[in-house]
Amino acid sequence: MALNTESRIGVVGAGAMGTGIAQVAAAAGHTVVLGDAGGGATMRAQANIARAMDREVQKERLTRDAADRILSRIQFQWEPLGDSLGAYKSCDLVIEAIVEDLTIKQTLFQQLEAVVAKDAVLATNTSSLSVASIASACTASERVVGIHFFNPAPVLPLVEVVPWLGGSAAVPPAAYEMMQRWGKVPVLASDTPGFIVNRIARPYYGESIRLLEEGVASVATIDWAMKELGGFRMGPFELMDFIGNDVNYAVTRSVFEGFFYDPRYKPSLTQRRLVEAGFFGKKARRGYYDYRDGAIAPEPDKDPEVALLVFERVLAMLINEAVDAVHMRVASPADVDLAMTKGVNYPKGLLAWGNEIGLDRILSWMERLQADFGEDRYRPSPLLRRMVRDGRRFFE
Ligand SMILES: NC(=O)c1ccc[n+]([C@@H]2O[C@H](COP(=O)([O-])OP(=O)(O)OC[C@H]3O[C@@H](n4cnc5c(N)ncnc54)[C@H](O)[C@@H]3O)[C@@H](O)[C@H]2O)c1
Numbered sequence: 001m002a003l004n005t006e007s008r009i010g011v012v013g014a015g016a017m018g019t020g021i022a023q024v025a026a027a028a029g030h031t032v033v034l035g036d037a038g039g040g041a042t043m044r045a046q047a048n049i050a051r052a053m054d055r056e057v058q059k060e061r062l063t064r065d066a067a068d069r070i071l072s073r074i075q076f077q078w079e080p081l082g083d084s085l086g087a088y089k090s091c092d093l094v095i096e097a098i099v100e101d102l103t104i105k106q107t108l109f110q111q112l113e114a115v116v117a118k119d120a121v122l123a124t125n126t127s128s129l130s131v132a133s134i135a136s137a138c139t140a141s142e143r144v145v146g147i148h149f150f151n152p153a154p155v156l157p158l159v160e161v162v163p164w165l166g167g168s169a170a171v172p173p174a175a176y177e178m179m180q181r182w183g184k185v186p187v188l189a190s191d192t193p194g195f196i197v198n199r200i201a202r203p204y205y206g207e208s209i210r211l212l213e214e215g216v217a218s219v220a221t222i223d224w225a226m227k228e229l230g231g232f233r234m235g236p237f238e239l240m241d242f243i244g245n246d247v248n249y250a251v252t253r254s255v256f257e258g259f260f261y262d263p264r265y266k267p268s269l270t271q272r273r274l275v276e277a278g279f280f281g282k283k284a285r286r287g288y289y290d291y292r293d294g295a296i297a298p299e300p301d302k303d304p305e306v307a308l309l310v311f312e313r314v315l316a317m318l319i320n321e322a323v324d325a326v327h328m329r330v331a332s333p334a335d336v337d338l339a340m341t342k343g344v345n346y347p348k349g350l351l352a353w354g355n356e357i358g359l360d361r362i363l364s365w366m367e368r369l370q371a372d373f374g375e376d377r378y379r380p381s382p383l384l385r386r387m388v389r390d391g392r393r394f395f396e
Contacts, residue, residue: 003177007030008031008033008090009093010095012081012095012096017097018036021095021149023070023153024153034076041080083111092117092120093123096112097149105124121143121174127251130164131164132164145171145175150344158186158342160339160343161188162188162189196325197339197344200339201318203318204226206267207314213268216306221301221302222310222314224302240281240288241282245288246280249271264321333351333394359393
């Protein structure tokens, strides 16, 4: 296994993620093979990358020549990929970005194994399946690793590199270094549900919906509070409408199930009903907000007391979740903070934010919530308790 600047990169799946990943790899100077099982997918991918290149030229971030060279480095497979994946034969690293279905992914990995060289690395971009479950289908499974990009891949710098328990010790560091060379910000995440970002971000949505359900504040007020007091770029409801409530609900369910139904990740009926109603968000023109022509945007109630209540409760849950991810060795404190700032644009790392507010205050907010509601959902992380007891702070 030798991953370097000369490595030939394969990307399987030319949907939203595969297209972005192929663009990133080609921009880093690699020859890229991009294929898809569906007819027309690679044509759309080529058009999308060409448009992205035009934008880079217009914004004077690339010369026309450089943009053309990037596009020419991608070998689009115009014919839908069949059972033989011969086009990937000489790839040193193949990144899978196909439909999120375990059986289909396992079959693809077996087909890839039959064509690539012995020392080629096989990576999955899965968001919600375990790397172990995909790797277990392979014969030479040590070469499998998770390389999880964020959408849009050319824009968001974070990449979660996910080793799995049967993987070679050499593969994750090689993938990590490769991502650094691609100008990405890699972090190491354990093979646990939601990895880092999709786990730690859950309360941003879940606790906000809970506040809405309890009638503490309206959708517009909660969004306003998180932006105004927290400096988040988008409020939780705007963000869910943007991501798609169907997509967000599916991630929440998969994390909840993945953690054997830990109440901290419990999905909400409100979100479920929205999905059942087809109110997927912006793409459906209805979600938490109404995006149809003539709809009147609701005004937030700018009551400072309510705003503070909302902000403190959501932030305490987020920081507690981040601390617990460190406690459960999902990632290092530095990687946890990098992940949330570089993967989902949080204004600050949650652990640094906890330090700033005072871990003792976060603990007291959590204890108050747990006492008020009597729910396991609000249990403070044992690490938070320990750090407060020992007078410790993160990064010291
Ligand atoms: N969309 C996101 O925000 C996001 C972010 C990170 C990771 N992911 C993960 O990336 C993967 C792809 O997601 P996406 O959003 O790009 O999906 P998508 O639906 O946009 O694209 C998937 C593509 O895979 C193709 N495909 C399906 N089966 C195939 C097969 N056997 N061989 C070759 N191609 C096949 C489909 O034709 C389709 O073009 C999933 O595992 C998803 O969980 C998605």
